[in-house]
Amino acid sequence: MTDVGKGKWHWRKMAHWALGVSCAAALAASGCSAGNGGSSQPQAGTGNPSAQATAKETAKETAAEAGKPLQIQIFGGLYNEMPDMNNAFWAEWQKRLNVKLDANWVPSGDVITKLDLVLASGDLPEVIAYPNQGLTVSMINAVRNGAFWDLTPFLGDLSQYPNLKNNTPPNWQKFLSVDGKIYALPRSRSLIDNSVNIRKDWLDKLGIPVPATIDEYRNALKAIANGDPDGNGKKDTMGIVGINEGVSPFEAAFGAFAPHYDSEGGLVWHELTGEYTSLVEWLRGLYSDGSLPKEFMTMKRTQMEEAIGTGKAATYIRSTRYHYDFEVQAKKVQPEAKIIGLPPLKGPGGYAADLSTGVNGGIFISKKVPEAKVKQMLKYFDATASQEMTDFGYSGVEGVHYKVVGGEKVPTELSIKEVNTTSLGAGVFAYVKWGKVDNPGAPKEANEQKRKEVADYEKLGVYNIFTWLISNTWVNTWPKYSSEWNAMMTKAIVGQISMDEYKTYVAKLNNLPEFKTAYKEFAKAYSYYK
Structure with a gap:
C-alpha cells in the first residue's frame, strides 16, 4: 500500500487477484457494455464433457467475483502533493470504475531514476504509467526483454475498445510501438503543453x-x-x-x-x-x-x-x-x-x-499480470478514455470540486488540491485540446486569457x-556517451571549455562508426514514418 504521509511503497504480496470482474459490473458507470467482448470467461466446449465442466466451474468463480473492485498496482509520477487515495476525487474515481488502485506516486523529478531501479530489480508493478514522450534506453530494453505485454493481439482493430478507437490522439499506436508492436496505451494530452x-x-x-x-x-x-x-x-x-x-x-x-x-x-x-x-x-x-x-x-x-x-x-x-x-x-x-x-x-x-505528439508517455502492463486480468485492465483503461471520465478527470465532482454558475464550472478551493496533473496519472483520457493549458483551479477568465497567450503555439510549433x-544501435551506444556529452555541454555553457572545443567534441562523436550506423537506422525509420 502507499504510505500517503511518507510516500513509501510496499508491494502487496497477494495470493489471488480478483479475475472475474465483468465489464458490465466494473464499468457500467463509464458506458462500457457487457457485449464488448474481451471477457476472461472461457466458452464451454461443444463435445467435451470435461471442458464443459471446467467452463462451468470457471463461470461459478467468475460469478462469485463479479462486482468486486478490480485491484491494480500502478507506478506513476507525482506532480503535486501526495494524494490521499481516499479523498473525494479518488474515492469517486474508484467508485465509478469499480476499481481499487494501489498507487505508488513517485516525485516527478525522480520518477525516471526510480523506474530504472524498478526495471533493474525485475520486481515490476502491474502497471507503469511512463511519463515521457520518448522511451528511455532502459524502457526499450525492458520491452525487448519481455517485461511487458505485447498489446497488439489484444487490441486488434480496437472494435472492442470504442473509446480508445474514437477518443484518443491520432497515430498513438505508432508513438507507443517498439519493433512494430504496440506495448502501451496512450496517456492522452494536448498538443500544446510547455510554453515559455x-x-x-x-x-x-x-x-x-x-x-x-x-x-x-x-x-x-x-x-x-x-x-x-x-x-x-x-x-x-x-x-x-x-x-x-x-x-x-x-x-x-x-x-x-x-x-x-x-x-x-x-x-x-x-x-x-x-x-x-x-x-x-x-x-x-x-x-x-x-x-x-x-x-x-x-x-x-x-x-x-x-x-x-x-x-x-x-x-x-x-x-x-x-x-x-x-x-x-x-x-x-x-x-x-x-x-x-x-x-x-x-x-x-x-x-x-x-508540440507534444498528443501522447505524453504510455501505460505499460507487466508480463507478470495474468492474461485474463490484462483483458479486464484494458476494459478499465478504455473506460477511462470515455468523455464522461475525461470530464471528471479534468473537473472532479460537481458540488465538491466545482459549482456550476451561469452554465460555467467554477472551481472550489478543494479543486486545486485534488484535481491536478497527478490525478490524470491513472487513466488514458480522451484528447482535450486545452488539457495542458487550462488549470482546473483557475477561474474561467484566467483560463481564457491563457488560451489566447498560447493560441499560436499549435500553428507554429514543431x-x-x-x-x-x-535505432537499435543508438539504444546500445548512446548510454556510453550521454553522461560525458552532458558534462561537456555544461562545461561549454559555464565557460570551462571554449565553444570550439565543444564543437570538436561533437564532431568526434558524430564521426564514430557506431554513431554513423545509428544515424542510418534513424533515417530508415524516419522514411517509414513519412
Missing part, C-alpha cells in the same frame, strides 16, 4: 516590452537578473531557473528539431546537430549574463518550483497549466506577481514552440521526431 513564461509585472517595472524574439527574451532576462525587480534592494533574482526541463522550446527556436542528415544520409541525433550547438552557445550567453543560476544543471524540480513560487525567478518552463499555480504562490510574497505565457519567440531556425524513432 515570464513575470510580466517585472517587465513592466523595468520598462521592458513583452519579448517577441529569442534575443529580446535574453535581454529581458539579463535586465531582470541584474536589476532589482522584486524591490528588496538585492540583486538576487534569477532569469530562467534551470534548463533540464525547459530546453525543448529553445531547441525548436534554433531549428534543432528539423531533420538533419550527415554526408552519408544518416539522420543526426537532435542534440548533436549544429543547431543544437548554437543553442548551447546561446545558453552560454545567458550564463555569462547572470541569467542562469550557477547551480542550473543540478537543481531539482522541487527547487525550481520553489524559486518561481517564492518570487525568485522570472521563468520556469513547465506545462502551461502551471502558470496559474506559480502565480498564486508568488502572490503570497509579492501580491503584484503576474506570470504570462509568451508568444512563440522567433529564433534563428524557427519559433520557441515545441515535433521532436526522436521521441518515437528507434
Whole structure:
C-alpha cells in the first residue's frame, strides 16, 4: 500500500487477484457494455464433457467475483502533493470504475531514476504509467526483454475498445510501438503543453516590452537578473531557473528539431546537430549574463518550483497549466506577481514552440499480470478514455470540486488540491485540446486569457521526431556517451571549455562508426514514418 504521509511503497504480496470482474459490473458507470467482448470467461466446449465442466466451474468463480473492485498496482509520477487515495476525487474515481488502485506516486523529478531501479530489480508493478514522450534506453530494453505485454493481439482493430478507437490522439499506436508492436496505451494530452513564461509585472517595472524574439527574451532576462525587480534592494533574482526541463522550446527556436542528415544520409541525433550547438552557445550567453543560476544543471524540480513560487525567478518552463499555480504562490510574497505565457519567440531556425505528439508517455502492463486480468485492465483503461471520465478527470465532482454558475464550472478551493496533473496519472483520457493549458483551479477568465497567450503555439510549433524513432544501435551506444556529452555541454555553457572545443567534441562523436550506423537506422525509420 502507499504510505500517503511518507510516500513509501510496499508491494502487496497477494495470493489471488480478483479475475472475474465483468465489464458490465466494473464499468457500467463509464458506458462500457457487457457485449464488448474481451471477457476472461472461457466458452464451454461443444463435445467435451470435461471442458464443459471446467467452463462451468470457471463461470461459478467468475460469478462469485463479479462486482468486486478490480485491484491494480500502478507506478506513476507525482506532480503535486501526495494524494490521499481516499479523498473525494479518488474515492469517486474508484467508485465509478469499480476499481481499487494501489498507487505508488513517485516525485516527478525522480520518477525516471526510480523506474530504472524498478526495471533493474525485475520486481515490476502491474502497471507503469511512463511519463515521457520518448522511451528511455532502459524502457526499450525492458520491452525487448519481455517485461511487458505485447498489446497488439489484444487490441486488434480496437472494435472492442470504442473509446480508445474514437477518443484518443491520432497515430498513438505508432508513438507507443517498439519493433512494430504496440506495448502501451496512450496517456492522452494536448498538443500544446510547455510554453515559455515570464513575470510580466517585472517587465513592466523595468520598462521592458513583452519579448517577441529569442534575443529580446535574453535581454529581458539579463535586465531582470541584474536589476532589482522584486524591490528588496538585492540583486538576487534569477532569469530562467534551470534548463533540464525547459530546453525543448529553445531547441525548436534554433531549428534543432528539423531533420538533419550527415554526408552519408544518416539522420543526426537532435542534440548533436549544429543547431543544437548554437543553442548551447546561446545558453552560454545567458550564463555569462547572470541569467542562469550557477547551480542550473543540478537543481531539482522541487527547487525550481520553489524559486518561481517564492518570487525568485522570472521563468520556469513547465506545462502551461502551471502558470496559474506559480502565480498564486508568488502572490503570497509579492501580491503584484503576474506570470504570462509568451508568444512563440522567433529564433534563428524557427519559433520557441515545441508540440507534444498528443501522447505524453504510455501505460505499460507487466508480463507478470495474468492474461485474463490484462483483458479486464484494458476494459478499465478504455473506460477511462470515455468523455464522461475525461470530464471528471479534468473537473472532479460537481458540488465538491466545482459549482456550476451561469452554465460555467467554477472551481472550489478543494479543486486545486485534488484535481491536478497527478490525478490524470491513472487513466488514458480522451484528447482535450486545452488539457495542458487550462488549470482546473483557475477561474474561467484566467483560463481564457491563457488560451489566447498560447493560441499560436499549435500553428507554429514543431515535433521532436526522436521521441518515437528507434535505432537499435543508438539504444546500445548512446548510454556510453550521454553522461560525458552532458558534462561537456555544461562545461561549454559555464565557460570551462571554449565553444570550439565543444564543437570538436561533437564532431568526434558524430564521426564514430557506431554513431554513423545509428544515424542510418534513424533515417530508415524516419522514411517509414513519412
